[in-house]
Amino acid sequence: SPCADAVSADPARVLLADIWGFKDFRPGQEAIIRAVLGGEDVLAVMPTGSGKSLCYQLPALMRQGVTLVVSPLIALMRDQVAQLDALGVAAGALNSSIDMDGYRRVMDGLRGGRLKLLYVAPERLARPDTLSLLRDSGVTALAIDEAHCVSQWGHDFRPDYLCLGKVREDLGGVQTVAFTATADAATRDDIAGRLFPAPPRLFIGGFDRPNLRLAMRPKGDTRRRMFEFVAAHTGESGVIYCGSRARTEELAEGLRGAGHRALPYHAGLDKPVRDANQDAFLAEDGLVMVATVAFGMGIDKPDVRFVCHADMPRSIEAYYQEIGRAGRDGLAADTLTFYGLDDVRLHRMRIEESQAGDEQKRVEIQRLNALLALCEAPRCRRQTLLGYFGERTEPCGNCDLCINGVESFDGTIEAQKAMSAMLRTGQRFATEHLINILVGTQTDAITQYGHDKLPTFGVGKDHTRNVWRSIFRQISAGGLISLDIANHGRWLMTEAGRAVLRGQAGVALRSDVLEAAGRGERKDK
Ligand code: ADP
Ligand code: ZN
Numbered sequence: 001s002p003c004a005d006a007v008s009a010d011p012a013r014v015l016l017a018d019i020w021g022f023k024d025f026r027p028g029q030e031a032i033i034r035a036v037l038g039g040e041d042v043l044a045v046m047p048t049g050s051g052k053s054l055c056y057q058l059p060a061l062m063r064q065g066v067t068l069v070v071s072p073l074i075a076l077m078r079d080q081v082a083q084l085d086a087l088g089v090a091a092g093a094l095n096s097s098i099d100m101d102g103y104r105r106v107m108d109g110l111r112g113g114r115l116k117l118l119y120v121a122p123e124r125l126a127r128p129d130t131l132s133l134l135r136d137s138g139v140t141a142l143a144i145d146e147a148h149c150v151s152q153w154g155h156d157f158r159p160d161y162l163c164l165g166k167v168r169e170d171l172g173g174v175q176t177v178a179f180t181a182t183a184d185a186a187t188r189d190d191i192a193g194r195l196f197p198a199p200p201r202l203f204i205g206g207f208d209r210p211n212l213r214l215a216m217r218p219k220g221d222t223r224r225r226m227f228e229f230v231a232a233h234t235g236e237s238g239v240i241y242c243g244s245r246a247r248t249e250e251l252a253e254g255l256r257g258a259g260h261r262a263l264p265y266h267a268g269l270d271k272p273v274r275d276a277n278q279d280a281f282l283a284e285d286g287l288v289m290v291a292t293v294a295f296g297m298g299i300d301k302p303d304v305r306f307v308c309h310a311d312m313p314r315s316i317e318a319y320y321q322e323i324g325r326a327g328r329d330g331l332a333a334d335t336l337t338f339y340g341l342d343d344v345r346l347h348r349m350r351i352e353e354s355q356a357g358d359e360q361k362r363v364e365i366q367r368l369n370a371l372l373a374l375c376e377a378p379r380c381r382r383q384t385l386l387g388y389f390g391e392r393t394e395p396c397g398n399c400d401l402c403i404n405g406v407e408s409f410d411g412t413i414e415a416q417k418a419m420s421a422m423l424r425t426g427q428r429f430a431t432e433h434l435i436n437i438l439v440g441t442q443t444d445a446i447t448q449y450g451h452d453k454l455p456t457f458g459v460g461k462d463h464t465r466n467v468w469r470s471i472f473r474q475i476s477a478g479g480l481i482s483l484d485i486a487n488h489g490r491w492l493m494t495e496a497g498r499a500v501l502r503g504q505a506g507v508a509l510r511s512d513v514l515e516a517a518g519r520g521e522r523k524d525k
Helices: 002-009 011-020 029-037 052-061 075-085 100-111 130-134 159-170 185-193 224-231 245-255 273-285 316-323 341-353 358-375 379-390 398-404 413-425 430-438 444-449 466-479 495-499 511-524
Strands: 042-045 066-070 090-096 116-121 139-144 175-178 201-202 217-218 237-241 262-265 288-291 304-310 335-338 408-410 481-484 492-493 509-510
Touching: 011 029, 011 052, 029 042, 029 052, 029 159, 029 201, 029 413, 042 185, 052 066, 052 139, 052 175, 052 237, 075 090, 075 116, 090 100, 100 444, 139 159, 159 185, 159 201, 185 335, 185 481, 217 511, 224 237, 224 245, 224 304, 224 335, 245 262, 262 273, 262 341, 273 288, 273 304, 304 481, 316 358, 316 379, 316 495, 335 358, 358 379, 358 466, 413 430, 413 481, 413 492, 413 495, 430 444, 430 466, 466 481, 466 509, 466 511, 481 511, 492 495
Parallel strands: 042 175, 042 201, 066 116, 066 139, 090 116, 139 175, 217 335, 237 288, 237 304, 262 288, 304 335
Antiparallel strands: 408 509, 481 492
């Protein structure tokens, strides 16, 4: 039909079918590839396994010259070059593991103008001889893999990545496309600022895993509820993540006592035991692995039907990765996360006592708070979760909040008080200072800025500090304010927040969460 002809005539799709043998683009790929082919600078944030490589490999075949690919892992580079070789695409790599022969082949490919993709390790690019070689080699685009390595907010900062902005300039300001799987708003902005002279086209997508049911609940009667959850999945494979080694062993034993097949897994077990337990989980159906976060790296079992957190994870990134081990086969899978203010205190303490610098500690604390905000979210969890990654969606119908609703009250006045404290101080302050204003606590900073003279000073006396902390998290999870991690954790207003402040919209806050916050405070004292 004419329609089929039009589709098959699209050169990108022809290449997709002829070279890769793929029938169609994955969600997100096509829009990125169109932008890349249109010559735009692009920053794309997509989860691992979503097919980022194709987004620079395919356009590389459609343009003149060489696309330079920066990648931090030699093993990954080797795989990619081998795969491209097998597809008949001329690709090579420059890194410390290349021998003289490999080097000569790359040079020949460059000189003959045959090479389409050249993978280079970032430390190699820091060498002047590499740059002068590349300058004469007709590099027409720069693709940066694992782009979060350029950011100190990311979990994998690599100083060599800092030179990439300059590399781009040295190559004549070539088109640049950057990819990462991990980027909250602060990391994203940081990447964009370091790699691009002007804001790039931003693509964020593919984080939703609609087959995963999301649920979170405050601790309390935890063991009974957890055993109920496991019993509802009897005969299915699942993982229970625990915050400590001792707890994995204790819980596994308890579950066995309740008639389940359950094994512990943590880094303190002897390797033969650890391996045997892991093999059993992979081979058998209906086994519950009770594990620390040491479990799961590189484990690809498609039919894990449930994941439970017996203790609260340390960040949204960790939470997402861990629940993501369920339902890889695309079939329905169930998740349940227990959280408590004791978990939060424990994580805070670990962060404070860690070797990280002050700046990094601050970021880690804010990541922890973001997860707590998700736990306390007043609206669809998936909206809140995906919103954290920068993706917008409708309420999902497959999370505890969509299904059960929440006990909420009209918190418009509270939200307005919090946001007016933000506005009157120029949106330059973080939570604790704003709470000092709201509850009327005189500190040196309050006096110094004259914030005790503000009309908002003391207007929030009717709530405790902990309740206000929860209100800030809730209105942040609700999208009214957003955290500026890169600027000392100050709060900024969003459009939705302004509408509430003007009285054009209301806000529901969760009463259960505020009550729990109040109780937590009494315990603190
Ligand atoms: P990422 O870099 O995002 O982790 P990859 O680029 O390694 O992901 O791709 C993951 C897998 O998906 C690879 O095996 C790749 O061949 C496959 N893949 C990518 N795009 C498509 C597509 N359009 N159709 C089918 N498979 C694809
Ligand atoms: Zn939902």
